Amino acid sequence: MSADTVLKRAQVVLLDETAHLAYYGSTLPSARDDEITRLVEDYLMEDPPERLRIASALSDSQANWLGTYAHRMALLSVRRKSPSILRSGIAGLLMAAKVTDGRDSTMTLSVLYRAAQLLGLGDAAFRNAARDAPDADAERLLLGFLTRADPDKTVQAMGYREETGKNGLVIVYGTQPAPADW
């Protein structure tokens, strides 16, 4: 599969903003999650120059979708006790990292890091995922998170709250309610 093919699939899988809110609040997991996971897997199959080309060509909207995907996979990985699901979420964030404002990425990294802690993986989850980065800058963003002061790694420091919902782990921003389908 070529980078162009991956980018064409991204246009199909990562829809426009009108569908984004519905995706965010949909059941964990959803059919869309599975499609995005396959997209991320296709990205990972490419060699580094093509990964960089894919990551650089994403639209802002597509990058936002991947940020939402990463957040959802963080929650799902803990609910399913699945390091591989967490790895997909981290890869999704890295795929979006060339386009996403690094500050926004850092917020989502706190959620992924929390999931790594709850899975008992610790820092190793990020170190092992570093090779999925499209370039050195994205890798630095990921691994740099590990060097934050401990209080600044928490989801609470980024404005999130953590709860236990009817289906397991829930992390939501600020005072917004957790989606009912979570």
Next chain:
Amino acid sequence: MRNRQVAQDALAAAPPNPRNSALATDVFDSAERAIAAPGAADAITTYTAVDATSIPGVVASFGGPLGQPGTIPPQFASREVTTVGRLGQTGPAGDAGERILRVPDNSWSPELNALWMQDAVNRGDVIKLATGVSNDASSLAGSPARGGVSVFTRELSVLQAAGYTRVGDYLVPPR
């Protein structure tokens, strides 16, 4: 602030870059000034409370692409100019000598960002936009998982709360 030491350690570990060091020092100095001044807590609250429902108001206050006609009004000519936008756009501005928020990623926090913005308000800085203001993912809209807004929107909300208005590609204080 503990983040200052984290930032210094990160800068020391990286290839020497006096510009980055100077910008980071400026950010932390700003945050410490803001903490000591009135309005710090409100700025942090404003910054963190922003969600997608805030976007229409921010667009009403500051909306429009870059390249708008108008320049800094003469009564603000002596004010410091601080450049604000998404990091992809402020980066080149900072490299060109403009005052931006730049700290090592591992030392950035929402609180630091809010305080840096509030210090600019406290000083009456003129804000130069590096990113157009629009209700879409290139500007204000963010992942719903992050509250539905970008960090850029949060920064603009602090300025909106302080009564800033747009003139050309600048945001100017109320006085």
